[in-house]
Amino acid sequence: MDGVGLDEAFVRAAPVAEPSGRSRMLAARWRREPPEPQPWRSDQPPAGWFWSRVRRRRRWRG
DSSP states (O other): OOSOOOOHHHHHHSOOOOOOHHHHHHHHHHHHSOOOOOOSSOSSOOTTHHHHHOOOOOOOOO
16 A cells, blocks of 8 residues: 555545445335336325414514
């Protein structure tokens, strides 16, 4: 290792080719059984949508 210089620029320029563990797991699962197609918009609202849209304001009473 006498003639090798690993500076920060060299290390940061190296390509990152290995996917994360989660991506490998999902790719293997989807190869075995592809996911069902999901609609872009659902007929049903997401859970909790009613309460997330209601804003309660306190009125100042003097």
